[in-house]
Amino acid sequence: MPDIKISIIVPVYNSEKYLPETAQSILKQSFSDFELILVDDGSKDGSGKICDQLAAKDTRIKVIHKTNGGICSARNAGLKEAAGEYIAFCDNDDIYLPGLLEDNYALAKKYDADVVRYSRSYRTVKDGKVIAEEKTSFKAGVYSSSQFAANFDQINKAGEGIWAGIYRRAFLQKNQIDFDETMKFGYEDLDFITKIYLCSPSVVLNPKTYYVWIMRYAHSTSGKTDINNITSLMKCLENKSRLVTQTGIETQIPSFWVEELSRRIYTIVRYVSPKKVKMPFGKRIELLKYFRTAAVFQQPTDKKKTKAFKKQSKPGWLIWYLFDKKHYWLLYFLVTGKQRLSEK
Template identity: 35%
Template sequence: MEGLPLISIIIPVYNVNEYLEKCLCSVCGQTYKNLEIIVVDDGSTDGSGEICDMFAETDSRIKVIHQVNKGQSCARNEGLTIARGEYIGFVDSDDWIDPDMYEFLYHLLVDNDADISVCAHYIETTTRTKVRYSSGTLTSFSSDEAIRALVVDKRVRNYIWDKLFKRQAFSGIRFPENQIFEDMAVCYRVFHKVRRIVMQDCPKYHYLRREGSTVLDKQYDPQKEYLWFLRIYEQVKFVQANGIWHKAPRYVHKYGIHSIDKILMLPSSPQLDSIIKDIIAKMQEFKDVRWPQVDFLFLLKRCLLYQNLNVYRSMKLFFKSGKKIPQA
């Protein structure tokens, strides 16, 4: 594999000493050897930084950056700033990858004359492994097709770690700092900058679902629900502004009502009412969503929601209680 271009792999690290060694071993053991492995220790306090340094002493491809804790987005952005590779990949430090993942993604990209390649992944828990898509199906997308598959069809996922990018795709794009769901804020913008994206449903990445991770929290958080809706809203606004798909606004309505229904299950408060009113206001920016783009029941719910939030809340709580409407 001599003469192959350099791939920079960016790994943000924060307090993952239990998982870090497995992650770094999987990256260092790649069959694609021409790697620049950028490990950004984001102010770890559990010895993770020392593990990074230990690996750097044994593998000259590893560069370790130690910084005060600024968050995962800042760590990724720091990696992007110093990356020298012609291609860019990302791995989260509590996950691991198959030995041939980057060889697979590189050849998938080059053989299909693409700018971004995508593989499937496994979902790992402490008790089992679940495969997400393993048919081997190969799909090639134009930029607009990939954005629609990402935002609307969900055939392409809003993850940054299951992909290999030509470095030019990140020109002028960085992860939003001090925010969650940062992958959702970046993927569609990167897709818009490139010509072709290729995806093959072969799982190569092992995504670990663990307690305490930034995306997995068993306790429902309405603020996270709201931020997730805002990401959907941003994506749809982008799709509409760039003329990618005229029916995309219905997804703001769909996910807006979905978020409101979940928030209404909590005791009412001024903060929650403010969140709900802002979701409704953003839904109302898209007034041309009507039947048959959405079904009649959806339109009925939306109409009631717009007209009287308190009545809508009362109906949701009534049906949640399991009571039946008395017959005349």
């Protein structure tokens, strides 16, 4: 297939119910100079057969069948096979909106960008019903590699989902960027995008929404909780800490890193809450204690930065403070109590 402009990598695992719609949202794009790489990661249902059926009808589709290794292993298999100038991703139960490929490839070429990031809609589905939906919000921008650090705050607002962007394949190869296959239950996207950002890419920000991320409690890996999930986040935060230092973002926004840590703490507490997983209360607290051993929480705290964050958000500061002081029980009941109230 000559002159492939974009390689779209879709890891597939037990998604026979959703894969046809996902594939059609890609195949119906107005932009046609792409290859669609479906990586069947050892599916136990009919997903592998569906991949082959789709490929038989469209020569732009390549299928890789492999033993199960997880989403990172599947994406890496796709990266090795990819021949496109740019790389795009899609999960096997999500949706490409019209214009995603055409509009963002045009921006990539116009500005010779290593990365183009666009907005996504995040739709939460439970028992077949949409229970929540929200979109990322950020400003349009064009930043060269030399401008990356000074504009990292705006770039960071574009989120961390790797399917909300296209990436120059030569840039990924030059910097040896791929997915960490030890990450099985989440945060692989944060790891991937942080590794890209540590290399100061040229970036275009396109605030239009082109991707629908559907979080199904019964299907998505991001909806599952496991010790691997927490370990993966701990690794990601070490890299993100390096990025914060490298960009000097705290000189512009002193509260930036403390706020980031507070949000991650809040997320982990929710991950071990009754809504997410059944386990003894003592085990929940042990997981919080384990997260507290992350290297980023062992560093001395800058009082000026925490003070700035407290002024900005007292609830957020309180979450950070209770975790920092190891008041796990109080933190747990504060967050889960707030969660219950928000659901009433």
